[in-house]
Amino acid sequence: MARLxxxxxxxxxSVPPLEPVGLHIRRTVSLAFPVVLAxxxxxxxxxxxxxxxGHYGSAELAYLALGIAIQSIFLLMSIGLLQGxxxxxxxxxxxxxxxxxxxxxxxxxxxxxxxxxVFGIICVLGEPLLLLIGQPAELAAGGGGVSRAFGLSMPAxxxxxxxxxxxxxxxxxxxGMYIMFGANFLNVGINMVLIYGLPGFVEPxxxxxxxxxxxxxxxxxxxxxxxxILTLPWRDGEDPFGVRFRAARWWLEARRLGxxxxxxxxxxxxxxxxxxxxxxxxxxxxxxMAGYLGDTELAAYHIVVNAMILILMMAIGCSxxxxxxxxxxxxxxxxxxxxxxxxxxxxxxxxxxxxFAVLAMLVPGFIAGIYTGEAAxxxxxxxxxxxxGLILTVDAAVATTIGALRGAGDVWPTMLRFIGSFYLIxxxxxxxxxxxxxxxAPGLLMGLGAAIYVAFVLLIFRFRVVSHLPLxxx
Numbered sequence: 339m340a341r342l343x344x345x346x347x348x349x350x351x352s353v354p355p356l357e358p359v360g361l362h363i364r365r366t367v368s369l370a371f372p373v374v375l376a377x378x379x380x381x382x383x384x385x386x387x388x389x390x391x392g393h394y395g396s397a398e399l400a401y402l403a404l405g406i407a408i409q410s411i412f413l414l415m416s417i418g419l420l421q422g423x424x425x426x427x428x429x430x431x432x433x434x435x436x437x438x439x440x441x442x443x444x445x446x447x448x449x450x451x452x453x454x455x456v457f458g459i460i461c462v463l464g465e466p467l468l469l470l471i472g473q474p475a476e477l478a479a480g481g482g483g484v485s486r487a488f489g490l491s492m493p494a495x496x497x498x499x500x501x502x503x504x505x506x507x508x509x510x511x512x513x514g515m516y517i518m519f520g521a522n523f524l525n526v527g528i529n530m531v532l533i534y535g536l537p538g539f540v541e542p543x544x545x546x547x548x549x550x551x552x553x554x555x556x557x558x559x560x561x562x563x564x565x566x567i568l569t570l571p572w573r574d575g576e577d578p579f580g581v582r583f584r585a586a587r588w589w590l591e592a593r594r595l596g597x598x599x600x601x602x603x604x605x606x607x608x609x610x611x612x613x614x615x616x617x618x619x620x621x622x623x624x625x626x627m628a629g630y631l632g633d634t635e636l637a638a639y640h641i642v643v644n645a646m647i648l649i650l651m652m653a654i655g656c657s658x659x660x661x662x663x664x665x666x667x668x669x670x671x672x673x674x675x676x677x678x679x680x681x682x683x684x685x686x687x688x689x690x691x692x693x694f695a696v697l698a699m700l701v702p703g704f705i706a707g708i709y710t711g712e713a714a715x716x717x718x719x720x721x722x723x724x725x726x727g728l729i730l731t732v733d734a735a736v737a738t739t740i741g742a743l744r745g746a747g748d749v750w751p752t753m754l755r756f757i758g759s760f761y762l763i764x765x766x767x768x769x770x771x772x773x774x775x776x777x778x779a780p781g782l783l784m785g786l787g788a789a790i791y792v793a794f795v796l797l798i799f800r801f802r803v804v805s806h807l808p809l810x811x812x
Contacts, residue, residue: 356674362682366659370686372515373506374655379518381648383525383555387548388644390529392710396637397480398544399710400629403640404477405484405549407625408464411618412457413495418614419453420446420500421661422607425747426599427507428662429811432669438599440579443504443567444588445596445603450500452595454493461489473629480545487549494553494560501563507662508579517562525555606812609749613756620760620789624768624782631778638718639779641709646726646733649694653734656687657741664745668809677805680742684801687738692731699727722780729787732794739797747812748804755796764789 384406392399423446430438460467465482469475502514531540532547543550571577596603621643628639660683667676698705702723706716736756743752768785771777777784 354670354672354675356678359678359682362663362675362678363686366656366663366679366683366686369506369509369511369662370656370659370683372511373658374652374690376502376511376514376518377655377658378648378651379515379522381644381651382518382522383552385644385648386522386526386529387552388641389709390526390533391545391548392637392641394533394542394544396633396710396712396715399637399640400477400633401480401484402545402548403625403636404468404473404481404629405464405488405545407622408467408481408485409457409461409488409492410622411615412460413492414618415611415615416450416453416457416492416496417499418609418611419604419607420450420496420503421610421744422446422603422605423500424503424507424658424661425606425665425744425812426603427504428665428745429669429747431508432666433811435669436578437580439504439508440581441596441599442507442603443501443579443581444591445600446500446503447497448592448595448600449603449607450496451493451592454496458489458492461485461492464489471626473626477629483546484549487546487553491553491556494556497560498556498563501567503658504567505563506658507665509662511659513563513566517559517566520562521555521559524558525551528554602812606747606749609753610744613749613753616753616757617760620757620765621786623765624786627769627772628779628782631772634712634714635718635779637710637712637715638706638722639782641706641715641719642722642726642779642783644709645698645705645723646730649691649698649730650734650737652690653687653737656683656690656734657738657744659683659741660687660738661741661745664742668746668811671809673805673809676746676809680745680801680805683742684735684738684798687741688731688735691734695727695730697727698723698730702727718779722783725780725783725787729783729790732787733790736790736794736797739794739801742801743797743804746804747810748800751800751804752797755800756793759789759793759796760786763792 387402388399391402423442426442427439430442464485465478468478468481473481505511505513528551529548532543532551535542567581568583570579571582591597594600625639628636660680663679663683664676667679702720703716705723706719710716740752740756764785767788768782771781771784775781
């Protein structure tokens with residue numbers, strides 16, 4: 339099967355020559371561009387929800403923020419585990435081991451369904467969870483309703499994410515991009531009806547309506563990506579990845595969670611799951627802390643964090659592309675181009691985000707006004723956006739460095755450095771600045787920024803070490 343991008347021999351007689359930086363940039367951008375748009379599309383759904391709910395009312399925006407906070411921890415934990423798909427499939431693809439790449443996808447799919455059901459049930463219990471951690475009854479009721487709606491679509495979202503990782507690993511990233519384009523239009527259309535209501539037919543549902551629209555959209559994208567992958571043998575005229583549906587084989591594999599490759603999948607994915615779960619817990623702890631500052635501070639903090647995540651999708655896309663290219667280089671036993679692919683990806687991730695970081699510092703009030711028309715929220719968000727501008731570029735570099743290390747299979751050391759920065763630096767300094775020094779939402783983000791700067795230094799040095807170690811497939 340011809341590759342769409344990297345065309346170096348899979349099993350070279352000697353170490354491949356070092357490719358020019360310009361070629362690395364072109365290949366990374368070619369892979370990253372559709373991944374960036376696909377990742378931005380995923381966050382775009384939440385952004386549309388936030389903007390549309392923000393114009394419905396600040397109280398509903400607070401409900402949405404809490405509902406997202408509940409699902410985010412479990413969602414990111416699942417995303418971390420499913421990155422085992424990307425690690426195994428990209429390295430297998432680099433070695434031209436097509437069957438193993440397909441087996442990695444199937445193993446990821448079985449885990450996606452299982453995790454989606456378990457964590458979906460937990461999200462349905464959102465209201466008692468919010469009450470348990472001390473949130474006011476009104477906020478718990480509103481946030482719990484949002485969490486319930488999200489929980490019903492958790493399996494669908496994880497199926498899509500696992501499948502998109504597989505497609506990126508085999509150099510077909512545009513599929514996810516096209517699906518997410520359609521998903522955003524679908525989500526906005528349903529939002530219009532469910533958030534604001536349709537006179538005589540549908541009562542306004544506010545934040546819960548936004549969550550319900552997102553749930554419907556998630557099931558649509560899951561069905562779309564499954565349809566694409568399962569029809570690959572019919573369109574290509576062959577089945578090199580072994581994705582043709584065979585009920586008996588799939589059922590046997592599912593009962594064993596993928597068998598041998600499933601165990602390798604978990605060995606790689608569990609570390610990333612722990613990393614992302616603890617990262618999400620730290621991140622959402624700051625959001626819950628913002629809740630104790632009041633509705634205005636919580637709404638402002640949620641707006642800024644949402645905008646940051648949308649901007650960082652460029653870096654996340656570049657991170658995924660870097661991970662795939664580093665994994666492909668390991669499969670080819672190509673240490674020189676592994677290092678260059680990693681450094682090029684890290685530099686590109688930071689460069690793509692920098693203009694938006696500058697924009698956040700130049701026109702913070704304008705950006706905040708896109709999300710809400712309430713003056714009090716805009717005032718707090720404007721100051722918080724100034725802090726965000728100082729963080730974004732470094733945060734992008736951190737994200738792409740993690741991607742390079744992930745592609746190399748360096749999971750646990752990366753996790754310890756990244757998470758240690760958040761728990762030892764981010765949360766304590768965020769509490770001190772926001773509550774003890776009275777800086778509110780901007781103080782919380784300053785604490786997060788301190789953790790990001792420390793993580794950047796630790797991870798850059800880690801990649802330098804890992805990129806010079808002997809190559810070994812996961």
